[in-house]
Amino acid sequence: MWQANPLSKLLPLDMAAIVEAVSTVSAQALEDPARANDEARELTLKLWQNASDTWTAAIARWSGQASPVTDRDKAPGGEVDRRFDAPEWEQNPFFHMMKQTYGLLSEQLLKQAERADLEGSDKQRLAFHLRQLIDASSPTVFLPTNPAALRKAMETGGTSVANGMRQLLADLDAGRLNMTDTEAFAPGRNLALTPGKVVFRNKLIELIQYAPKGEKAHEVPLLILPPWINKYYILDLQPKNSLVAYLVDQGFTVFMVSWKNPDASLEETSLDDYMLDGPIAASDAVRRITGAKQINAMGYCIGGTLLMMTLAALAAKGDDRFSSATLMVSMQDFTEVGDTAVFMDEPHIEFIEKQMLERGYLDSRHMSDMFNMLRPNDLIWGAVVNNYLMGEKPPAFDLLYWNADGTRMARAAHSFYLRNTYIENNLIKPGAITLLGEKLDLRKITQDIYAVGAEKDHIVPWRAAWQVTRLTGGDVRYVLAASGHIAGMINPPAKAKGGHLTNDSTSRPATPDDWLAGAVAKQGSWWADWAQWLAAHSGEKLAVPPMGSKTDKPLCDAPGTYVMER
CATH class of the missing domain: 3.40.50.1820 (Alpha/Beta hydrolase fold, catalytic domain)
Incomplete structure (x- = not known):
C-alpha cells in the first residue's frame, strides 16, 4: 500500500520493515503481559505528571510568576534537537505537552528494542527501523502540529502553505525530494572550477x-x-x-x-x-x-x-x-x-x-x-x-x-x-x-x-x-x-x-x-x-x-x- 502512495517517491521509508519491527516489539510485550502492564502504568504516570507540570508552569507564567526552566531536549547522540527550536514548544502548553509526550513514547519504544531477544545485526536493524518510525512520526513534520509552520502560514496569509503545496507537486512530478536548489549550481559554472x-x-x-x-x-x-x-x-x-x-x-x-x-x-x-x-x-x-x-x-x-x-x-x-x-x-x-x-x-x-x-x-x-x-x-x-x-x-x-x-x-x-x-x-x-x-x-x-x-x-x-x-x-x-x-x-x-x-x-x-x-x-x-x-x-x-x-x-x-x- 505504501508503494502505491505518491509520497513513497519522495520519502525512502521501508514501511514493510517498519511494520515488521513494530510487530516484533508488540509480540515481545505479549510474551510477558505482567511486565507490559507495569510499563504501561509507569508510562501513563509519566504522561500525567508531564501534563500536570506543563499546565502548572503555564498558569504560573500567565499569573506573572517565575516558571521552572526546562533543559533543551536532546536528539540521539546527546545533541540539541533542533527540530524543536520554535519558542512555542516551550511556551505553549499544548505544544510543550505534545513534545514531551512524543519524547516519552519514543524513549519507551527504543527501550523495547533494546530488550529484544535478538543478536548483532538483527537487533541493530530492529532499532534502526523503529528510529525511522519515530522520526517520521515527529509532530514537527505535520502542518497542524508544527507551530513554526502555523505561525508562518498566518503571517503570510496562507502563501507559505500554497508555496509548499506547489513545491510538493513539483517534487512528485520529478519523482524526488529536492534538498537543495538544483538551479543554483553546475559543474564548470560555479563548481569544479580549478583550471x-x-x-x-x-x-x-x-x-x-x-x-x-x-x-x-x-x-x-x-x-x-x-x-x-x-x-x-x-x-x-x-x-x-x-x-x-x-x-x-x-x-x-x-x-x-x-x-x-x-x-x-x-x-x-x-x-x-x-x-x-x-x-x-x-x-x-x-x-x-x-x-x-x-x-x-x-x-x-x-x-x-x-x-x-x-x-x-x-x-x-x-x-x-x-x-x-x-x-x-x-x-x-x-x-x-x-x-x-x-x-x-x-x-x-x-x-x-x-x-x-x-x-x-x-x-x-x-x-x-x-x-x-x-x-x-x-x-x-x-x-x-x-x-x-x-x-x-x-x-x-x-x-x-x-x-x-x-x-x-x-x-x-x-x-x-x-x-x-x-x-x-x-x-x-x-x-x-x-x-x-x-x-x-x-x-x-x-x-x-x-x-x-x-x-x-x-x-x-x-x-x-x-x-x-x-x-x-x-x-x-x-x-x-x-x-x-x-x-x-x-x-x-x-x-x-x-x-x-x-x-x-x-x-x-x-x-x-x-x-x-x-x-x-x-x-x-x-x-x-x-x-x-x-x-x-x-x-x-x-x-x-x-x-x-x-x-x-x-x-x-x-x-x-x-x-x-x-
Missing part, C-alpha cells in the same frame, strides 16, 4: 591534469581516485572549499580521475575493468606525462578500497609504481560497518542484484536514499519541513547539490564489490579475492599510508577506517577528523573550523580505543597535516611538467565531459 585539462580518456574514466601554480612543483605527482558511485567534484567544489585547489596551491602536481556514468551498455564491466581502466590506466598516463617513475595516490571512500585492491594486486606482480597511498574515510575491514549493515544483508543485496539484472545498472537514487536514511532528520525530514510546511525554497548548498548528482553503478562490478566486502568481508582474508589474475593479500602492501577517518561518520565508522593500520606491511599514519563523511573531509584550513586528532606514538596501538587514548587534539583542518606528510613523500620541487604530452594531448578543459552526464 585543468582532460589529458586522457577511456570507456570508464577521464583523467584531469590541473594547471600548476608557479614554476615549480613536487617531483612526485598525486593521482586522486574518487568513489565511482559519485561525481569527482566533491573534491573540487567552489574555490573556497576545493581540496584540489588547496593541493595545487601547496605545490603539488595533481591528477584527478573522473568516472564515467555507466548505462546498460556497461553492464558486464567487471571490477578488473575498473582497476585496469581506472588506477592502472590513469597511473600509466600520469607517468608518461610527468616522467615520474613513481606516483602518490589518494582514494576517497570506496575509491580508497579500489586503490587498496589495486596496490595488493600490483604488489603480487612486483609493480611498485605507487610510492604512497592516502585513504579518506575508506574501509578495508567490513566487520563493523555501522548502520549501513541494515542495508547490506543478504536479502537486500539480492534485491539490489535483481534491480541491476533488470536495468543493467543500479540507479544512483538507491544509494542516495540509503545514505540519506542514515541521517533522516537532517537529510529528509528537515527538507520536508523547509520545502512543504514552511514553503521555503530549498537552500543553495553545494554539498547537497553534489549529493543529488550521483552516478549509476555497473552491474557486474558493483555486485562483485558488495559481495566481497559487506557480505563476505574477503578483502582482509589473504587470497580470498582474485583480481588482475592475482590473489590479494593486503599484508604485501608496503607503501606508507596516510588514513583519515571522521568522528561522526555514518557511512564509514571511524573505528572501521582505523583498521587499515593493522592490515598492511607499511607505516600508517591515522588521523581522526571532526564531523562526518563529507563535512569532515571538505574542511579547508581557511575556515578555521572543527579539529582533528593525531597520535604520534612510536608504538602501534592494538585497538582503535588504544589509539584514541593516546591521541592529541588539534584545532582546525587536517589538510595541513596531510600536506606536510604528502610533501615528505613527494620529493623536491622541480620545474612543473607540461600539460599533457605528445601521446596524451589535452582533449578539452576541465571539468571534462563525463562529469556532465546525467
